[in-house]
Amino acid sequence: xxxxxxxxxxxxxxxxxxxxxxxxxxxRDTTYYLFWYKQPPSGELVFLIRRNSFDEQNEISxxxxxxxxxxxxxxxxxxxxxxVVDSAVYFCALTRTGANNLFFGTGTRLTVIP
Amino acid sequence: xxxVSQSPSNxxxxxxxxxxxxxxPISGHTALYWxxxxxxxxxxxxxxxxxxxxxxxxxxPSDRFSAERTGGxxxxxxxxxxxxxxxxxxxxxxxxxxxxxxxxxxxxxxxLLVL
Numbered sequence: 414x415x416x417x418x419x420x421x422x423x424x425x426x427x428x429x430x431x432x433x434x435x436x437x438x439x440x441r442d443t444t445y446y447l448f449w450y451k452q453p454p455s456g457e458l459v460f461l462i463r464r465n466s467f468d469e470q471n472e473i474s475x476x477x478x479x480x481x482x483x484x485x486x487x488x489x490x491x492x493x494x495x496x497v498v499d500s501a502v503y504f505c506a507l508t509r510t511g512a513n514n515l516f517f518g519t520g521t522r523l524t525v526i527p
Numbered sequence: 528x529x530x531v532s533q534s535p536s537n538x539x540x541x542x543x544x545x546x547x548x549x550x551x552p553i554s555g556h557t558a559l560y561w562x563x564x565x566x567x568x569x570x571x572x573x574x575x576x577x578x579x580x581x582x583x584x585x586x587x588p589s590d591r592f593s594a595e596r597t598g599g600x601x602x603x604x605x606x607x608x609x610x611x612x613x614x615x616x617x618x619x620x621x622x623x624x625x626x627x628x629x630x631x632x633x634x635x636x637x638x639l640l641v642l
Binding site: 445446448450455456457458459460463465504506508509510511512513514515516517518519520 | 558560562569570571572575583586616618620625626627628630631632633634635636638
C-alpha cells in the first residue's frame with residue numbers, strides 16, 4: 414500500500430525565515446515518483462517538482478530546495494527567506510509503478526506573516 | 528499555451544439533482560484525471576482516462592458517479608442524484624501520457640455545493 418504523511422498540518426513563520434515542510438512516504442515499489450504541489454488561496458494546484466526514486470540528488474530552484482532521502486523515506490521541502498506569497502497549502506504526492514494516479518498527503522498549510 | 532480549464536467554477540444544486548462537470552485538458556495531453564478535494568477526505572483520485580478509455584475507475588465512490596471523454600479531449604464527470612456528501616472541489620488534471628512519471632497539470636477546479 415502507498416501512503417504519504419505530512420505530519421505538519423499548519424505552520425506559521427515570519428517573513429524572511431526559512432521553513433521546512435516534511436514529507437514521509439511508504440511504498441513497496443522500487444520505482445516510484447515523488448511530487449510537490451502548491452495550492453495558493455486561488456485553489457489551483459501548481460506543480461513544483463518531480464523526483465524519481467533513483468535520483469537522490471538534492472535540488473535547488475531559487476529559494477526552494479528539496480532533500481530526498483530513501484533511507485528515511487523522506488522528501489522534505491525547504492523555503493529559504495520566506496515571503497508572503499509563499500502562503501499556501503503544500504502537498505506531497507507519490508505515484509507508483511503500474512498506477513497513474515497521485516497519492517496525496519493531507520497537506521501543510523503555510524502562513525507567512527509580514 | 529492554455530492550461531487545463533474546468534467549468535463551471537462553482538455549482539450549487541439541490542439534493543437529488545444531477546450535475547455535469549466539464550474539463551478541457553491541455554492540448555495534446557492524452558491522459559486525463561479527476562480528483563476530489565473535500566475537508567474530510569483530502570485529495571482523492573476518482574478516475575483516469577488514456578485517450579477515450581478509462582482503464583482505472585477504482586476511485587469512483589459510488590455508481591452515481593460516471594465520467595466520459597470524447598475525441599481524446601474534453602471530459603465530463605456526471606454525478607446523479609447528488610447527496611450532501613458530494614459537496615467538494617472537483618479537480619481535473621492532464622498529462623502528456625499516462626506513464627506514472629509524467630507530471631499532472633491541474634485545472635482550477637469546480638466547487639460543488641449540494642444543499
